[in-house]
Amino acid sequence: MSGIEIKNLTRVFGDVKAVDNVSFSVPEKTFTVLLGPSGCGKSTLLRMLCGLESATSGQVFIGGKDVTSLEAARRGVSMVFQSYALFPHLDVKENIQFGLKVRRVPKAERAEKTQAAAEIVGLSGLLDRKPANLSGGQRQRVALARSIVSEQSVCLMDEPLSNLDAKLRAEMRDEIRSLQQRLGLTVVYVTHDQVEAMSMADQIVLLDAGKIVQAGTPAELYTRPESVFSARFVGIPPMNILSIEMSDHDDFPAALSKTVNSNPSIGFIGVRPEHISVTSTGLPVTVFGTDYFGGETVVRAHYRDSTIYFRCADQPDIKPGDELNISWPEKQTHIFDQNKIRMASD
Amino acid sequence: MLMETHKRHLLGWALFTPAAILLIAFTHYPTIATFINSLFSNSSIIRPSRFIGVEGYQDLFDDPVFWKVFSNNIWLALGTIPTSIGLAIIMALIVNKAVPGRSFLRIAYFTPTMLPMIAVANIWLFFYAPEIGMLDQVLGLFGIDSHNWLGNPSTVLPAIIVMTIWKEAGFFMIFYLAGLQTISPELAEAAELEGSSRWNFFWRVQYPLLLPTTLFVLINAFLNSFKLVDHLFVLTKGGPDNASNLILYYIYETAFSFLDISYASALTVFLLLLLAVTALAQFYFVDKRVHYR
Numbered sequence A: 001m002s003g004i005e006i007k008n009l010t011r012v013f014g015d016v017k018a019v020d021n022v023s024f025s026v027p028e029k030t031f032t033v034l035l036g037p038s039g040c041g042k043s044t045l046l047r048m049l050c051g052l053e054s055a056t057s058g059q060v061f062i063g064g065k066d067v068t069s070l071e072a073a074r075r076g077v078s079m080v081f082q083s084y085a086l087f088p089h090l091d092v093k094e095n096i097q098f099g100l101k102v103r104r105v106p107k108a109e110r111a112e113k114t115q116a117a118a119e120i121v122g123l124s125g126l127l128d129r130k131p132a133n134l135s136g137g138q139r140q141r142v143a144l145a146r147s148i149v150s151e152q153s154v155c156l157m158d159e160p161l162s163n164l165d166a167k168l169r170a171e172m173r174d175e176i177r178s179l180q181q182r183l184g185l186t187v188v189y190v191t192h193d194q195v196e197a198m199s200m201a202d203q204i205v206l207l208d209a210g211k212i213v214q215a216g217t218p219a220e221l222y223t224r225p226e227s228v229f230s231a232r233f234v235g236i237p238p239m240n241i242l243s244i245e246m247s248d249h250d251d252f253p254a255a256l257s258k259t260v261n262s263n264p265s266i267g268f269i270g271v272r273p274e275h276i277s278v279t280s281t282g283l284p285v286t287v288f289g290t291d292y293f294g295g296e297t298v299v300r301a302h303y304r305d306s307t308i309y310f311r312c313a314d315q316p317d318i319k320p321g322d323e324l325n326i327s328w329p330e331k332q333t334h335i336f337d338q339n340k341i342r343m344a345s346d
Numbered sequence B: 001m002l003m004e005t006h007k008r009h010l011l012g013w014a015l016f017t018p019a020a021i022l023l024i025a026f027t028h029y030p031t032i033a034t035f036i037n038s039l040f041s042n043s044s045i046i047r048p049s050r051f052i053g054v055e056g057y058q059d060l061f062d063d064p065v066f067w068k069v070f071s072n073n074i075w076l077a078l079g080t081i082p083t084s085i086g087l088a089i090i091m092a093l094i095v096n097k098a099v100p101g102r103s104f105l106r107i108a109y110f111t112p113t114m115l116p117m118i119a120v121a122n123i124w125l126f127f128y129a130p131e132i133g134m135l136d137q138v139l140g141l142f143g144i145d146s147h148n149w150l151g152n153p154s155t156v157l158p159a160i161i162v163m164t165i166w167k168e169a170g171f172f173m174i175f176y177l178a179g180l181q182t183i184s185p186e187l188a189e190a191a192e193l194e195g196s197s198r199w200n201f202f203w204r205v206q207y208p209l210l211l212p213t214t215l216f217v218l219i220n221a222f223l224n225s226f227k228l229v230d231h232l233f234v235l236t237k238g239g240p241d242n243a244s245n246l247i248l249y250y251i252y253e254t255a256f257s258f259l260d261i262s263y264a265s266a267l268t269v270f271l272l273l274l275l276a277v278t279a280l281a282q283f284y285f286v287d288k289r290v291h292y293r
C-alpha cells in the first residue's frame, strides 16, 4: 500500500499562494509527473509530500495513512534532488549507504544492499570514487541508488535530469521509467519539461500559479486539453490558437465556420500543427520562417496578428515570404469559450 | 623595437619600485638587521660591539625566564585554541539556523572581535578587579571570598586565557559561518529524509566538510596566540613574577626596558622562525588538504 492521496493542500508564503487548494491521487506503482512553468509551485507541492515543507492547510495520505503532521523521515518516502545532494566528502559507497548507517543496519547487510543497488544503476565499478570525480550522469545514478537502497516504495524526484545534457537526459528518462516499473515504485516526478512529462508519465498533473489546470494521462492532455493553457503547454510546437474576434470565419473550414457563426460563446479555436495542411483555399497565411528537422519541417507563418505553426513531411518547397492557404479537418479543431476553457462539443 | 622593450622594462620597474621600497625598508631590512644584531654583543661606551656568534642563542636556552615565557605561550595556546574553536563552531551552528534575532546574535558574537585588544583588556580589568570587580561581586553573592585574579601567579594565566577565548571565538565563528554556508541546504534535507539526527548530521557531514576551515582556523589561532600581547600592557605587564609573560612581551621588555638589543634580537629570530615554520605548515596543509569541490 503506497498510493498517495492529496486533499485540498495549500501552502502560503507571506501573500504568495505557492500551492492553492490542490487535490489529486497517485495510484500505487504508477508514475505521476507534476508539470508546470517555473514558479507554479511544483517543488513546494513535492516538499509538502515528503515533509520538508509544512502545509498551511490540507492533508497528505500515503498508503492510506494521514502523514500530514509526520516528520519527513517517518513518511516512508525517498527523494532525488535536482542537484543530487551527494555528500562531497563521502565516496559513492558511503553516499549510497548513508541512510542505512543512520538506521544502524548491520555491516554485512549494508554491504550487500549497497552492492545490489549499485548494480541496478550500473555503478558497481565506481564505488570508491568521490562525487567530484563522477560525471553528471553518474552522480545522478548515485542519487538513484541511494533512493533504491532506502527501500521506500514512494520515490519523489525534483527535476532530476535538468543538469544533464540532452542525450544523457533521454537515456536517463528511459532508465528511470524502467526502474520504476521493475521495482514497482510509486513515483512523483517534478519537471517543467513537457517532453519528460509526456514520455514518462502515467498521469500528468499540470499546474499553473499553484492551482491544478488539468490532470490526466499524457494522451488526454494532448488530445483533450481542458484549457488554452493546457493546449499550449503540452506539445512542441504548441497548439495554434486563433481568437474568433480577430479572425475572418469564412477562412475556416466550411463546417467549422458554420459552428462558430451559430455559437456566439466560442472565444478561441485551436488546432495542432500536425493537422494543418496546405490547400488551394482556406486560411491565408504569410510564411516567415521554416525549421528543417530532417524527417519533417515546421513552417512558421502569420495569420493577421497570430503566429501559426504547421508540420510538413520532408522538405517542402516553402520559403519565407510565400503566401499560402491552409486548412485542417474540422474534427481536429479544439473549441474554447471566451474564458479559454474547453467547450463540450460532443 | 629596442625602444619598445626599453619602455616596457622602465614601466615594469616603475610599478615595482614603490612596493619593493616599502617591503625592503620595513620587512626585509629589519629582519636581516635583527639577525645580524643577534650575532653581535651590545655596544657600550667602554666596550664596542663585537661578534659573538651563536652565544646569544645559547643564552636563550640557559635563560629560565625564556623557558617560563615560552611555556606560558604554549599553555595559552592549549588553553585558548580548542575551547575557542569549539565555541566558534557552536555559535556558527546557532546563527546559521533561522533562529529569531539571528542578525542580532551574529553581531553580538562578533563584537568582541571588532574591539581593539587594549579595549578588551580594559573591559576585563573591570571584571577581574579584586573586591570591586564584577567577578568578585557575583561570587560574593554566593559567599565566595574575593580573589586577586590578576595578582596571583596561579590564576593570572587562566584569567588571560578566558579573556582571549572571549575575544577570539567570535572571530573564528565568522570562518565557520562562511564554511557552513557553502554546504548546500539540500544535504541537510537529504539527511533529514534518511532520519539523520542533528548530531549525526553534524558528525557525519558538517564537521568533515568544515575540516579545511578548522585547519585554517587552527593555524591562525596558533599564530595569534604568539602575536597578541597588547592586553599585557594594560592588565599585568607580564607579572606577577612572569606568570603571565609571553614571548613577544618579553622581547619588548628585553629590548626597551633592559636595553639588551642583542638578546632581544636572538629572541626575535627565534620567534620569527617559529612563526615561519607554522606559516609554511599552513601553506603545505591547507593546499594539500582535501578540497571536496
Ligand SMILES: Nc1ncnc2c1ncn2[C@@H]1O[C@H](COP(=O)(O)OP(=O)(O)OP(=O)(O)O)[C@@H](O)[C@H]1O
Pocket (backbone or CB within 6 Å): A013, A014, A016, A017, A018, A036, A037, A038, A039, A040, A041, A042, A043, A044, A045, A192
Ligand atoms: N521559502 C519560500 N519563501 C517564500 N516564497 C517561496 C518559498 N518557496 C517558494 N516560494 C514561492 O512559491 C512559489 C512556488 O515556488 P516553487 O519553488 O514551488 O516553484 P517551482 O514550480 O518549483 O518552480 P521551478 O520550476 O522554478 O523550480 C514561487 O512564487 C516562489 O517564489
Ligand SMILES: [Mg+2]
Pocket (backbone or CB within 6 Å): A042, A043, A044, A158
Ligand atoms: Mg522547483
